[in-house]
Amino acid sequence: MAESKKSLYKPSNPRKYKGNVHNIICRSSWEERFCNYCDLNENIVEWGSEEFFIPYRAPDGKSRRYFPDFIMKVKENTGKVKTYVIEVKPFKQTKPPKKRKNVTKSYMYECKTYAVNQAKWIAANEWCKDHGVEFKIITERELGLRS
Numbered sequence: 001m002a003e004s005k006k007s008l009y010k011p012s013n014p015r016k017y018k019g020n021v022h023n024i025i026c027r028s029s030w031e032e033r034f035c036n037y038c039d040l041n042e043n044i045v046e047w048g049s050e051e052f053f054i055p056y057r058a059p060d061g062k063s064r065r066y067f068p069d070f071i072m073k074v075k076e077n078t079g080k081v082k083t084y085v086i087e088v089k090p091f092k093q094t095k096p097p098k099k100r101k102n103v104t105k106s107y108m109y110e111c112k113t114y115a116v117n118q119a120k121w122i123a124a125n126e127w128c129k130d131h132g133v134e135f136k137i138i139t140e141r142e143l144g145l146r147s
Helices: 029-040 105-131
Strands: 007-009 024-026 044-049 054-057 063-066 070-075 081-088 134-138
Touching (some): 007 029, 024 029, 024 044, 029 044, 029 070, 029 081, 054 105, 063 105, 105 134
Parallel strands (some): 081 134
Antiparallel strands (some): 007 024, 054 063, 070 081
């Protein structure tokens, strides 16, 4: 699981960052790793972290706001610039929890987390489709970390 390490990221290329460069919050070491990737990758021409929200309906029926981890503009091999909305999550949270004989608090928490994530990601996919961008979930696998 991603180390829970809240920190401020200081970019080497602040002109690429769209938002307040003095308030780039990393909520985990994985997010910090992705910030570094965005900052130093020459094909990423612009990026931001939690700089906008997508409204969604939570499983409890209430309207909520989802702040995706990242948005970035990438210069593709074709020369075209493509925009991606990125969520960084443990792979385990992208799959439904495995059913158990005994329902524990831990299991209930996993189920709630999964349901909330699904609601956010459905809204994100719809928002991205409407805005001509692509939604991606990045896990430890894409970050090159052990799973």
